[in-house]
């Protein structure tokens with residue numbers, strides 16, 4: 001049977017973290033009342049004139065540089081003409097003939113090695129509005145919210161250089177991390193700040209001839225993009241294996257059925273009738289401006305990792321894990337700023353915090369326990385106020401309720417008991433209830449001491465100071 005391999009390219013849309021829109025002064029804040037962040041410009045009224053947001057251009061230069069692109073020193077906007085109800089002007093201001101950045105690349109991890117994925121171009125455009133499909137029974141209309149219309153958007157177009165679903169995932173993860181590091185977007189996928197489009201074709205394994213590709217639009221998470229790639233690999237290989245022909249078309253992902261379905265055929269390429277927007281002037285980006293942007297890049301992953309090793313004394317491994325995502329690194333730095341024990345906090349990050357983030361499929365900035373709360377737990381342990389075990393309980397409770405760890409410890413009476421009299425009572429009880437253990441310890445069996453400490457800890461519901469328990473047992477049973 002013929003073996004097929006996928007050829008995958010991606011277009012990634014990123015909403016930029018500017019405060020105002022790309023061609024007007026309206027706010028870009030997410031989640032506001034529909035149509036409250038609009039003006040004649042982003043509503044597409046006749047006769048208005050757009051003025052470009054300098055910050056949006058700078059963020060695009062920053063992204064293009066980080067993706068090793070060449071910058072077009074003369075660039076401009078083009079009108080992409082099409083009709084859709086969320087686009088009142090009937091054209092989108094985008095770039096087609098002279099994209100801001102071209103011919104770049106990014107390296108992604110593949111197994112133990114890295115692979116270079118070429119970037120065809122990075123260009124700047126405006127986002128469209130959003131259609132709201134009402135779910136009222138019997139409703140036969142949709143509503144339109146134009147708050148998002150005119151939000152600056154960059155599109156990053158890769159070459160079809162990915163050869164498996166795993167490589168596509170590595171590309172998405174690496175790109176998201178990079179965008180967060182250079183601070184051009186918060187990349188919140190659930191708010192639509194980062195969106196994916198996949199194009200995929202199959203070819204006979206080993207062949208260099210490309211097959212017919214299919215595009216899948218509007219994928220709002222990496223998970224969906226992956227499911228979609230896997231589905232298309234199966235669908236297309238079944239068509240090809242049975243001697244059929246893949247139709248070049250745009251498809252949509254249907255979350256309910258877990259399938260893609262045809263949206264529109266691309267047999268005849270769409271003609272958007274691009275032409276330079278006469279309302280906007282050309283943008284000149286001399287080398288001096290590029291240099292200025294390069295100088296102002298925030299601290300990137302490698303530099304941060306070195307700093308963690310040199311200034312915070314972390315092992316290489318910790319530094320690598322903590323800097324893998326900027327949001328994780330920021331969480332860590334805030335915790336260390338609140339309480340300076342870099343290694344202990346790193347240990348908590350690498351175990352408890354990262355596990356929670358994985359399970360909850362969250363970024364660190366969304367965790368209900370704030371970095372200051374984590375710092376408080378580590379401090380209370382260091383001060384002997386609570387045991388490490390209680391610390392983990394408090395961590396879980398703080399995650400559930402969002403309450404401050406100190407308050408939980410107070411309310412639930414979890415403070416570690418270091419009062420000798422009280423701990424001694426628990427030790428005496430444990431000895432009299434476990435005479436065989438006591439006997440073994442008297443006979444010199446070191447291991448049994450730990451077992452008896454365990455009994456005392458259980459009695460005290462984890463509150464006895466384990467160091468003190470250990471001392472008391474030795475005093476009483478050994479000489």
Ligand SMILES: [Zn+2]
Nearest residue numbers: 024026039042
């Ligand atoms: Zn506006």
